[in-house]
Amino acid sequence: MTTAAPNRLCRDCLDDPGPAGNRCAACGSPRLLRHPELDRLSMAHLDCDAFYAAIEKRDNPALRDEPVIVGGGKRGVVSTCCYVARLYGVRSAMPMFKALELCPKAVVIPPDMAKYAQVGDEVRELMLETTPLVEPLSIDEAFLDLAGTEALHHGSPARTLARLAARIEERLSITVSIGLSYNKFLAKVASDLDKPRGFAIIGRAEAMGFLAGKPVGLIWGVGKALQQQLAKDGITHIGQLQTREENDLLLRYGSIGRRLARFARGQDDRSVDPDGPAKSISAETTFNEDIADFGQLDRILWPLCEKVSRRLKQAELAGGTVTLKLKTDEFQILTRNRKLADPTQLAEAIYRAAKPLLQREADGRHFRLIGVGSGDLMDAALADPPDLADPDAARRKTVEQTMDKLRDKLGRTAIRKGRGWVPPKGGGKT
Known part of the structure; x- marks a missing residue:
């Protein structure tokens, strides 16, 4: 096996895929990473894909191609749904009656939280074998800081993360999506860009431009009410926040104004804290x-x-x-x-x-x-x-x-x- 060149990586064989082309020169895989900052980024967010539904499909292969909804009956809501069901417009937290109107042939399964928690623990163990700096956000997602792990894992954080995703898929028969960046905010944003089984990257050089055209609701903590308040002031996209001074946003919106100013510019100094506050x-x-x-x-x-x-x-x-x-x-x-x-x-x-x-x-x-x-x-x-x-x-x-x-x-x-x-x-x- 050859060593991947800086800024290039095949997610399947972990080799150098070559400087161009849509497939890896070594193994033919189309799952390639090419990014000018690939070997310099170490903050990651890992998110299991359609976690509950993926476990149910794993445990019952007959459901593999079926639209699956995990939820609480006709009077309940959708806990999660597979990507087949999402093609019909079904989404998490949707009332069950609405989900079944959109996808009447869906297979509805009551949640089995004990089973999901066990798989979540197994995913967590694999993450902790990769780095001790793991900050869980929920049963199926976490931040990981891989700074300084290059010598231990004989490769860049990106290469280590690709190997981790493969291990999870091989051992647990579920898939994950990974976001890689230079801070937590952008790593979490990145993990949603290429689902399922994705690996997306946001570097320092592109962060401001990437964020500019995105809606303000992308910023963590900006809920519907604050979005409405910002819209009244003519602010609907993050680029409009990038032109405002932090002090002005503080005066107008209180302490949340600091986060608006900094996250809009791709700034987030929060560290990964494995012993952080209660969830x-x-x-x-x-x-x-x-x-x-x-x-x-x-x-x-x-x-x-x-x-x-x-x-x-x-x-x-x-x-x-x-x-x-x-x-x-x-x-x-x-x-x-x-x-x-x-x-x-x-x-x-x-x-x-x-x-x-x-x-x-x-x-x-x-x-x-x-x-x-x-x-x-x-x-x-x-x-x-x-x-x-x-x-x-x-x-x-x-x-x-x-x-x-x-x-x-x-x-x-x-x-x-x-x-x-x-x-x-x-x-x-x-």
Whole structure:
């Protein structure tokens, strides 16, 4: 085997594919990497392709060419779907009834989180064999910093990543997509450019030009509400942010303005932190007696939402997803998730997301535990931006902030909302 030339690599044979042509001169593969900064970039984002659906297809080869949706029945939502289903317009978080309207022949499979977690752990082990600097973002994605690994792996980070993707595919029979760049923001952006089984690169020289034409929503933390606010100011593309001074964006948009200015210019100084902050904040309670009644469960849910909110505020974090956890009287654990339009710290927003999830599950079954959590954590500066579509949101935020101040001064029980006033029956240890 020859050594790949700097800035050129065949992803299959890991040799030099030659300076030109659409196929590798050594093995004939079309999966080639050619980039002027290829041997100088070491920050990566690895994302498993259609993770849940890929595992189900792996375990049932008869599904290989079928549109597969992993989700929660007609009243639930799509957890993930395979790329065949995506051709019909099906997307994650889509209501199941809408997904089945678009793709009526889809094979719908209930999620098996224990199985997915096991495969996620196996992927994580292979990543850690590659570099100790692995920062998980979720069960199926992580940042990796491969700086300084050239001597250990006898090749550039790009070559090591190509080998890692091949090992995952060979050992676990699932595929991954990789983004390679010089910082975390651009590495994550790159990993979405060439799915599935992709490997995309964004270098320093091209970053500003690449970002200029992209919508502002590409910037991490810019949700729908902030996009609307930026659009009112005539800013819809990142290139328009590149012309604004950082101080001006800070004055106009608060602390998020710093991120807007820096990410728009391809600047991100965050390091990969394998021992970083918790990926979720949660609270749960186990009942003394099993409960089936939705009203009772709902009254217990609210103070748990308040507890999660309080912990988020204390940690100066905001959550982008809400997770409901239930344990049945037969000790079956159910988890249901909802992605929020914008990250939040507010108990009211957490409760409004969790309550419909609880309503769908409270179908007469008896439960012995309920919990709620907030995931996809990010800086508190991104929490609860103005929402033009919900003018009452600002009032709810002000009310909750006022209640927080009173509780800080007079104690947690000094003031309560009505839904939390009636003590639930069957409450237990927390």
